[in-house]
Amino acid sequence: MKKVIFAIIFILILTTSLVKNSTKEIEDKIFMVNENIRPLKSELGDVLLEYNYLSSPDKLTQYQSQYFEKELVKIDIMKIKKLTKKNNYIKLSDFIDKTIDE
């Protein structure tokens, strides 16, 4: 009986130390990943800022007048269509029910 108890305690101590060791390893890995993410996050922020500036409506209209001859046109909501997928076929319908405004 005593032997069994000692064996259990020994196994528990061994597994605890193994688990603790692996936890520490994982923690180290997490720390490393977090540290690697930090500069990437800051880089992403800078890139996003650049993208937001270059694709801002102000810039886009500027490019449009600079590089294209045609003016931007307003979209008529009555011409917008809606695609709905039902079972295996796609249904095309008006986005706005034309009867409402008539």
Place this chain on the structure above:
Amino acid sequence: MNDNKNNVTLEEYENEFSYKKSKTNLNIEFNRIAFIFFIFLAISIIYSIQLLHLGSLKIKNETKALIAKKSYRADIMDRNGNYLVKTVSSIDIGINPVDVIDKKKLLINLKLIFPNKDYVKISRKLEKKKYFYLEKKISVDDYEKIMMLGDKSIKSEEKLTRIYPQKNLFSHIIGQIDDDNNGISGIEKSFDKELKEIKKPLKLTVDTDIQFLIREELIKFQPIFQNIGSTAILMDVNNGEILSMVSLPDFNLNKRKTISDLNYINRATKGVYELGSVFKTFTIAAGLDAGLIKPETKFLNLEKKLICGKNTITEYDNKILSDLTVEEILIKSGNIGSVKIGQMLEIDGLKSFLEKIGVLYKIDFDIEEVGQPIPFRWGKCKLATVSFGHGITTTPLQLAKAYGIITNGGLKINPTLIKNKKEKNKKRLIKKDTSKAINLILRKIVEEGTAKLANVNGYEVGGKTGTANKSIKGGYSKKKINTFSSIFPTSNPKFVLVVLMEETQISPDYIYEYRDGSEFKLKGSPRNTAAWTSVEVASKIIEKIGPILATKYIEN
């Protein structure tokens, strides 16, 4: 006795042998220990010195971190995750002339990196022996090049700067900060503490694309109607989220100028105006909600003129009939009919309704630049004038809120600029039937009343116009405040759009295109009223932003 002597000899021997030898040995041991102890002491002193040195370095780093923390400010984004404000670190390059070894060599090297600089000026500055900035907010490439020179006199300073990629677009909403990183206006001021503490960007309810399109329309019409300023607010009537809030004139936040000109105030929140007939909707809604009237209730033999004290109340249009239903009073914007309904409500009835929808007192909003509606004393004459929107002031933001409540089914909403603000269970302020009835009348105003130009196909626009003379000390000037408060779609309202234009003029050349299907065009504005100014602007705005709103924000 001899034996005793022998014993003494033994004692002597013992003394000589052990005492002397052991004494010498003891001395050698003590010196060794002392030597080792001394070595350890020396090492520990060196180590302590090193520790102290490291300690002082840590303090320096902490100060640096503290400075960085002091100038830290969270970014601000729009509802779609686009940056409106971002804190970026920038590097300024300075030169300390005292450390310059070879002036000629330095100038040649600098000219290779910055060819467009005035080197006569720089040379003069170098002679003055005073530290100066060569270039501020330098690019990474130039920074690397300049550091490769390895010149001792070149110093780099890292700074945190606030960048506003949308320039003027959100100037009144975002506001400014001072040199000490403290917000002095807009969101920067009211969320100063949060912005210094939170790690994630602050998300606003505004949409950059919609804000741009609305601002573009307001700017386009400024030279046409020669107004000194204008404002537009687009708000979701169901949750109070503001998708756009433009006030013109605005300013570029990147320039960090001190704004002292009063014309630059945030007209949407700070501007307190007498808005005229847009208030008639409130009088009629109050009457309907109190059960005193129905849309079809008829008022017969309405006078053309009412005199109350020193005031004479007349119809703006003499063609308005003497017999009108409640619905017709609002559609034709009848002053006398509105006064009659106001009188039926009495002071308490109208006052409590206006309090409920939040137009009487200062609004609690996300930015501090909020105007205070001018307080007044209620009386019989005041009741009469307030009924048709005169002698009562409020801000365009409060007008948008009130129209939102009346048209969303009567539920309480609070205008907000902050996304994901948790709203408690919405309180019912007015009856659902009142809201439905008002929506139908507002639609008719656009279909057959004063706002026909706003009848943009496909959006079921409804709304009420308001033309008021600008109040000045002791009376009214001839200058106009033209307002159009619209909602769409009226069958199930989603958005309220308020357009206000200050001090508009008649445009002799502008061509109006009628929206009644006749394709009729009219050159020049017949009158300086909201119907011919702000309604036209609102219709153009709805036409442009409508497809975005319909496809992005309305679930079909």
